Amino acid sequence: MATGDLALGQVESALSTRHRVINDFSINIATVNGSGSQSANSVLLKAIFGMGVPVSGKNLFPSNIAGQPTWFLIRASKDGYLARKREAEILVALNPETARADIAALPTGGVAIHEESLKLDEPRQDVFFYPVPFDKITAAICPEAKLRKLVKNMVYVGVTAQLLAMDLSVVESGLRRQFAKKQKVFDLNFGAVKAGFDYAQQNLTKQDPYFIERMNKTAGKIVIDGNAACGMGAVFAGVTVVAWYPITPSTSVVEATSDLLKKLRVTPEGKATFAVIQAEDELAAIGMVLGAGWAGARSMTATSGPGISLMAEFSGLGYYAEIPGVIVDVQRTGPSTGMPTRTQQSDLLSVAFLSHGDTRHIVLLPGSVKECFEMTMAAFDLAERLQTPVFVLSDLDLGMNNWMSEPFEYPEKPLDRGKVLTAEDLNRLGGFARYRDVDGDGIGWRTLPGTNHPKAAYFTRGTGHTDAAQYTESPEEYVAGMERLARKFNSARALVPAPVLVRGSSQKIGFIAFGSTDCALSESLDQIEKSYGLRADYLRVRAYPFAHEIHDFVTSHERVYVVEQNRDAQLASLLKLDLPADQVVKLRSILLYNGLPVDAESITEEFAIKEGL
Amino acid sequence: MATATATPGPKTNHIGLPILEYRGGKSTLCAGCGHNAISERIIDALFEMGVEPERVMKMSGIGCSSKSPAYFLSRAHSFNSVHGRMPAVSTGAILANHTMTTIGVSGDGDTASIGMGQFVHMMRRNLPMIYIIENNGVYGLTKGQFSATADLGSKLKTGVVNDLPPIDTCALAIQLGATFVGRSFSGDKKQLLSMLKAAIAHKGTVLLDVISPCVTFNDHEGSTKSYKFMQENDEPINEIGFVASFDEIEVDYDSGEIYEVEMHDGSNLRLRKLLEDYDPTDKANAVRTMMEAQDKDEILTGVFYIDTNKPTFIDQLNVVDEPLGTLPESITRPSREAFEGLMASLR
Numbered sequence: 001m002a003t004g005d006l007a008l009g010q011v012e013s014a015l016s017t018r019h020r021v022i023n024d025f026s027i028n029i030a031t032v033n034g035s036g037s038q039s040a041n042s043v044l045l046k047a048i049f050g051m052g053v054p055v056s057g058k059n060l061f062p063s064n065i066a067g068q069p070t071w072f073l074i075r076a077s078k079d080g081y082l083a084r085k086r087e088a089e090i091l092v093a094l095n096p097e098t099a100r101a102d103i104a105a106l107p108t109g110g111v112a113i114h115e116e117s118l119k120l121d122e123p124r125q126d127v128f129f130y131p132v133p134f135d136k137i138t139a140a141i142c143p144e145a146k147l148r149k150l151v152k153n154m155v156y157v158g159v160t161a162q163l164l165a166m167d168l169s170v171v172e173s174g175l176r177r178q179f180a181k182k183q184k185v186f187d188l189n190f191g192a193v194k195a196g197f198d199y200a201q202q203n204l205t206k207q208d209p210y211f212i213e214r215m216n217k218t219a220g221k222i223v224i225d226g227n228a229a230c231g232m233g234a235v236f237a238g239v240t241v242v243a244w245y246p247i248t249p250s251t252s253v254v255e256a257t258s259d260l261l262k263k264l265r266v267t268p269e270g271k272a273t274f275a276v277i278q279a280e281d282e283l284a285a286i287g288m289v290l291g292a293g294w295a296g297a298r299s300m301t302a303t304s305g306p307g308i309s310l311m312a313e314f315s316g317l318g319y320y321a322e323i324p325g326v327i328v329d330v331q332r333t334g335p336s337t338g339m340p341t342r343t344q345q346s347d348l349l350s351v352a353f354l355s356h357g358d359t360r361h362i363v364l365l366p367g368s369v370k371e372c373f374e375m376t377m378a379a380f381d382l383a384e385r386l387q388t389p390v391f392v393l394s395d396l397d398l399g400m401n402n403w404m405s406e407p408f409e410y411p412e413k414p415l416d417r418g419k420v421l422t423a424e425d426l427n428r429l430g431g432f433a434r435y436r437d438v439d440g441d442g443i444g445w446r447t448l449p450g451t452n453h454p455k456a457a458y459f460t461r462g463t464g465h466t467d468a469a470q471y472t473e474s475p476e477e478y479v480a481g482m483e484r485l486a487r488k489f490n491s492a493r494a495l496v497p498a499p500v501l502v503r504g505s506s507q508k509i510g511f512i513a514f515g516s517t518d519c520a521l522s523e524s525l526d527q528i529e530k531s532y533g534l535r536a537d538y539l540r541v542r543a544y545p546f547a548h549e550i551h552d553f554v555t556s557h558e559r560v561y562v563v564e565q566n567r568d569a570q571l572a573s574l575l576k577l578d579l580p581a582d583q584v585v586k587l588r589s590i591l592l593y594n595g596l597p598v599d600a601e602s603i604t605e606e607f608a609i610k611e612g613l
Numbered sequence: 614m615a616t617a618t619a620t621p622g623p624k625t626n627h628i629g630l631p632i633l634e635y636r637g638g639k640s641t642l643c644a645g646c647g648h649n650a651i652s653e654r655i656i657d658a659l660f661e662m663g664v665e666p667e668r669v670m671k672m673s674g675i676g677c678s679s680k681s682p683a684y685f686l687s688r689a690h691s692f693n694s695v696h697g698r699m700p701a702v703s704t705g706a707i708l709a710n711h712t713m714t715t716i717g718v719s720g721d722g723d724t725a726s727i728g729m730g731q732f733v734h735m736m737r738r739n740l741p742m743i744y745i746i747e748n749n750g751v752y753g754l755t756k757g758q759f760s761a762t763a764d765l766g767s768k769l770k771t772g773v774v775n776d777l778p779p780i781d782t783c784a785l786a787i788q789l790g791a792t793f794v795g796r797s798f799s800g801d802k803k804q805l806l807s808m809l810k811a812a813i814a815h816k817g818t819v820l821l822d823v824i825s826p827c828v829t830f831n832d833h834e835g836s837t838k839s840y841k842f843m844q845e846n847d848e849p850i851n852e853i854g855f856v857a858s859f860d861e862i863e864v865d866y867d868s869g870e871i872y873e874v875e876m877h878d879g880s881n882l883r884l885r886k887l888l889e890d891y892d893p894t895d896k897a898n899a900v901r902t903m904m905e906a907q908d909k910d911e912i913l914t915g916v917f918y919i920d921t922n923k924p925t926f927i928d929q930l931n932v933v934d935e936p937l938g939t940l941p942e943s944i945t946r947p948s949r950e951a952f953e954g955l956m957a958s959l960r
Binding site: 295449 | 683
């Protein structure tokens with residue numbers, strides 16, 4: 001808001017606000033990418049967490065190595081809301097290129113901590129400014145010129161911590177953990193934090209109302225990003241073959257997996273019980289996953305939109321030849337290359353039907369980092385149980401940002417390796433037909449290469465085949481196979497993660513969402529209740545094919561808002577294909593897809609407009 | 614008491630199996646297709662080497678050539694994948710179970726056009742497998758278009774002349790890191806059989822480019838991949854003798870003319886030099902010899918390159934001896950303690 005839009009009275013009242021805003025605001029740290037601000041951002045975030053205050057971080061970064069603007073949003077929320085807040089009240093302006101625009105975006109009564117030498121033509125009158133000579137402070141404590149760029153970031157941590165009245169000791173212990181084995185690095189960084197803290201104490205007069213105060217809402221909780229959680233899920237699911245091609249924002253899924261495998265899956269003799277291979281492209285990555293899955297491995301790849309497109313042909317082979325494999329898709333903004341470092345939920349339709357012909361896939365939809373862990377793990381069981389590729393649809397917001405979470409739970413259920421016949425089984429049975437539906441669930445029995453029995457082998461193909469895996473162009477045999485695959489897909493409805501009724505009190509209005517939209521929607525439903533006195537129910541979808549509870553939810557509501565992060569209402573479209581015709585008209589869409597992590601205010605506003613409130 | 618006269622059973626190999634157990638389904642390829650002769654040689658080689666049929670994985674892409682795994686060794690698992698992607702699927706399968714003998718069959722279109730990206734990367738990795746290109750210079754299933762291995766000036770039945778240079782898959786394989794590279798001709802039973810037997814004994818990536826005439830679309834006058842052209846222009850650089858580890862036959866030979874290679878399983882590959890001073894361990898010379906021959910319209914065949922020392926990709930990964938795919942949960946799922954440790958580090 002520009003100053004000119006405000007009546008003088010409003011400005012004065014904003015500036016004279018003496019009520020304290022405690023543990024309920026956002027900090028926007030504006031820097032240049034490649035300046036090493038990430039670890040400083042993380043220190044500040046963990047310090048707030050360390051004070052028992054629920055906190056979340058959102059990194060809004062460019063698709064670039066160095067020199068472009070980047071923003072890191074830290075939200076402290078006493079109520080535990082973890083979604084992005086649309087406005088950040090506090091700005092740390094370290095990027096001269098964007099400083100003017102960043103300051104202009106502050107709300108009335110906002111705070112700007114900035115480099116002292118930054119010249120502002122028309123400084124806003126309704127914002128609290130704290131000029132700090134970052135470069136001078138840094139130069140004084142860091143004699144080594146080439147380290148200054150990095151150390152400067154820690155100075156702002158100290159300044160901000162002091163202004164928010166945080167305990168320096170919490171920052172210190174956080175830093176000590178981060179640089180556990182590097183005393184010199186710790187000394188340099190903490191020296192910078194301390195210098196910033198001292199400068200603020202001695203030179204700045206606190207005028208703004210924002211404070212962090214100790215709470216007890218983070219005890220026992222963990223902080224992790226969704227990609228690391230997916231990696232953990234894969235490792236604790238016993239993954240043995242990982243094939244991948246680097247692509248933002250999924251790269252860290254494989255990096256996390258790989259790090260854990262090296263730590264936890266090496267025999268006392270030093271031998272690996274896993275293989276990780278960087279493929280030449282995503283076509284090869286998915287090909288390797290299917291080759292490995294066919295030969296009995298728990299295999300996985302991780303990718304994002306463009307990689308998904310390249311995996312289309314193989315995904316159809318996996319579906320038709322019935323081969324297990326896990327594909328983690330960390331969605332980014334499409335179409336095409338799109339905005340590679342921004343988030344979206346726009347791969348749902350293409351993943352559900354990935355490949356030509358009548359192809360359908362199992363898609364799991366984690367809505368939290370905890371579910372990133374649980375669903376990646378579940379994906380391996382489902383892939384082997386259902387003998388088909390299983391997609392885990394995460395997104396950049398879930399995957400690359402730090403989230404506070406309940407700790408994960410060690411899996412109590414043994415691995416489900418699905419229907420596999422051994423040589424002993426074949427001795428007893430005298431033979432088998434690979435694609436015969438002997439159990440009535442549409443799932444045949446398979447054998448693995450190397451099974452020591454003359455009748456173990458079968459011929460795997462993407463061409464038309466009989467239930468004995470023989471080549472066929474027979475219309476009847478072909479249709480029988482396709483019908484069985486449809487039955488198998490139907491069997492999956494009861495095996496995939498069931499939807500969660502987040503709010504259910506038999507209201508007229510229902511909401512449906514999936515994935516990272518969850519936290520913003522939950523917050524929005526609180527806002528709607530507070531602002532309009534209106535209560536609504538909310539069902540969170542966690543997998544495709546849809547469980548029957550989803551039909552029941554739509555049937556039992558007058559109208560249902562489907563909230564998702566894409567332009568074309570992809571979840572609503574999938575639902576429409578699944579629902580009875582008379583229910584389809586109940587669906588309305590709220591679509592937020594600008595690439596930023598979705599925020600509650602935007603959902604609330606859209607809803608109010610659509611409801612005429 | 615009746616006297617039982619033992620009727621001599623069929624000849625068996627050293628693991629006691631008759632050749633029948635190495636056969637596949639009936640070929641649906643054209644009568645006289647070179648690919649059928651290659652399938653026969655694969656059957657002979659596996660039989661003579663006494664490979665257990667269940668210990669083999671047969672891999673292929675798409676095309677006439679890629680159908681052929683159905684025509685040999687029915688007792689082995691087979692994976693007929695998608696066009697040009699046999700290398701990726703094979704890589705995954707081998708990572709899941711590196712204890713198997715893996716035979717991939719591809720074509721010139723499947724390898725040198727749509728599959729070139731995967732082919733070159735497979736050669737770099739030196740995974741243990743035999744990669745056979747059944748090379749006829751044309752696309753058969755789509756009725757006779759040139760492939761990327763068609764020679765300059767080669768003529769289609771329709772009169773169309775190929776005006777682009779051919780891709781030499783052997784030269785590429787040598788340059789990129791395959792450790793056993795040879796070319797043969799489907800019509801040369803003896804050479805192809807010896808080469809296949811040595812390939813089975815080799816540990817690492819074997820690339821065999823086998824000229825395999827297409828009787829329907831590329832066997833006419835003007836074709837450089839026809840039976841006639843090969844009979845006239847085939848220039849073997851060495852005569853291949855293979856003595857398996859279980860073979861007791863000793864052959865006398867003049868050591869000066871023989872290049873002898875000891876294989877991993879204890880068998881011997883003996884290459885009698887037909888081309889003067891040809892050293893099959895010299896990469897640069899191998900590639901130069903092939904390029905020179907191409908200029909002279911000669912089709913060199915034989916073992917071009919062999920390296921029995923280079924570590925395979927499996928060696929580099931340093932994986933356990935057992936197949937990764939069937940490791941038990943007690944090994945693949947880390948302990949509760951390890952899990953709790955991770956959780957503590959995230960608090």
